[in-house]
Amino acid sequence: MPEVLEIVVRTLFAVVVLFFLTKILGKRQASQLSFFEYITGITIGSIAAYISLDTDKTWHLGLIALGVWVGCSLLIEFLQIKSKKARDFIDFKATVLIKDGKILEENMKKERVSTDELLEELRKKDVFKLADVEFAIMESDGAINVLQKRENMPLTPKDLGIKVAPEKETLAVIMDGEIMDEPLDTLNLSRKWLQTELEKLNLTVKEVFLGQVDSYGELTVDLYADNVKVPQPQDKPQLYALLKKCEADLELFGLSTKNKAAKQMYGNCSEQLQELLQKLKPFIQN
Structure with missing residues (x-):
């Protein structure tokens, strides 16, 4: 096999192996990696590069090294899950930098954090005045x-x-102009319901780039055509306005009638509807 083709094959092989090993290790953002996981990531990348480019006959030993590193990483993660002492030993402990509004200078020195760095981190949290801080922890x-x-x-x-x-x-429920059946089933909704909601907005499925349904059954859409303004659903605000009108009508009927029993009935109904509106307000008023 020509050397160039061999390197291409090895590289593709290394990519596939790295993909599966990464799946085994799980997913974390770079900012969430522990110190050991950071070192493991760099080392695994270096070994994968060795497998791709080393042209002697010992390149397969890199696969063994990859397996050992991944095995050690999985073992350490297992220990961290099972033991608080192991977590404290393997990872750095959290350190209090500000307590009761006062900077702990000894802890700052221990973590090698300067005053400028601390103030910068506070600004990232939208805090520009040290006196506003009760507690800060690294x-x-x-x-x-x-x-x-x-x-x-x-x-x-x-x-x-x-x-x-x-x-x-x-x-x-709609993605890239296609209906997603699984989310509809999760929400106990049907395609017919979705088509009806789209008809209210004078839209078709193919016009919708992304369509979402919240837990209260309200559909919101983003269209492929960015210059088209989508009318917002008005069902809930209209329902709230209708109930408020009913409440006002009951009060008016109570004031206009001379029958004491009817006046009492209208008053009770108005109060009950008012209580109901207070409970429903978070759900139906935008």
């Missing part, structure tokens, strides 16, 4: 997480006593 991967003082944290609906509807996963 994780084992080197990332710095920050907890701001309570008075500086943004308000949430819970802080204001507002009930918000629970949010669930939004699923893609």
